[in-house]
Amino acid sequence: MTSTLPNDNIRNFDDQITNKLISEIIRDRIKNSGTRFSANDNISDFINPGELDILEREVASRVKDLLKSLIIDVENDHNTQETAERVSKMYLNEVFKGRYHEQPKVTSFPNDKNLDEIYTVGPISVRSACSHHLVPILGECWIGIKPGKKVIGLSKFARVADWVFSRPHIQEEAVMILADEIEKLCEPKGLGIIVKAQHYCMKWRGVKEPNTSMINSVVRGDFRHDLSLKQEFFELVKQQSATNNY
Ligand SMILES: [Zn+2]
Numbered sequence: 001m002t003s004t005l006p007n008d009n010i011r012n013f014d015d016q017i018t019n020k021l022i023s024e025i026i027r028d029r030i031k032n033s034g035t036r037f038s039a040n041d042n043i044s045d046f047i048n049p050g051e052l053d054i055l056e057r058e059v060a061s062r063v064k065d066l067l068k069s070l071i072i073d074v075e076n077d078h079n080t081q082e083t084a085e086r087v088s089k090m091y092l093n094e095v096f097k098g099r100y101h102e103q104p105k106v107t108s109f110p111n112d113k114n115l116d117e118i119y120t121v122g123p124i125s126v127r128s129a130c131s132h133h134l135v136p137i138l139g140e141c142w143i144g145i146k147p148g149k150k151v152i153g154l155s156k157f158a159r160v161a162d163w164v165f166s167r168p169h170i171q172e173e174a175v176m177i178l179a180d181e182i183e184k185l186c187e188p189k190g191l192g193i194i195v196k197a198q199h200y201c202m203k204w205r206g207v208k209e210p211n212t213s214m215i216n217s218v219v220r221g222d223f224r225h226d227l228s229l230k231q232e233f234f235e236l237v238k239q240q241s242a243t244n245n246y
Helices: 013-018 022-032 051-069 083-095 154-165 171-186 227-241
Strands: 108-110 119-130 136-146 150-152 190-199 214-221
Touching: 022 051, 051 083, 119 154, 119 171, 119 190, 119 227, 136 154, 136 171, 136 227, 150 171, 154 171, 171 190, 171 214, 190 227
Parallel strands: none
Antiparallel strands: 108 150, 119 136, 136 190, 190 214
């Protein structure tokens, strides 16, 4: 038997033919299409129905190996007996769901009334993890819009933000990716995003600075060209964030 499978439970019909791990099969598809698959990319287009369950079993098997390498007695320590399965499920379906699951459905509507006043939405929760250590990045985000030809419901901004942030990230790139997605959805005349977050790789480990946060922003379209509009955006966000202490 020349199988490279960590255990026999993670076979599927593809494996029977190719003798490959499901992660290898998906990775090959992505590579063959010439697409990037960095930690903060969404790869759901390359995962067929049913394959995520198989991937979940493969990841659990690998996490179990990690625990064993950490010399944790997963056989007898009742606290860690199912940790591998929990961690796998958490990565694929919760904290990194923005990599493996499709974008939530967002319907846009024509801007019939030609609304052109800016508005801001926030704070929206930021729940992410750093690509370097896979520990949490937690904070808040504000989105400012000067509408263009299309509009989307307010709650949709939170759904899309959650989908984008639920991947391993560095904060600078997360803001850009969220801006790209919102531009695709509603093609605003102006767009501004501010993220303020605490990085647990600074709080929990490393320099162990418990109160340091990082703030960054991106402004596009009219927000970039029109200084008074940009100032109005930051002023509105200041009012929205006055009672928050991230
Ligand atoms: Zn880190």
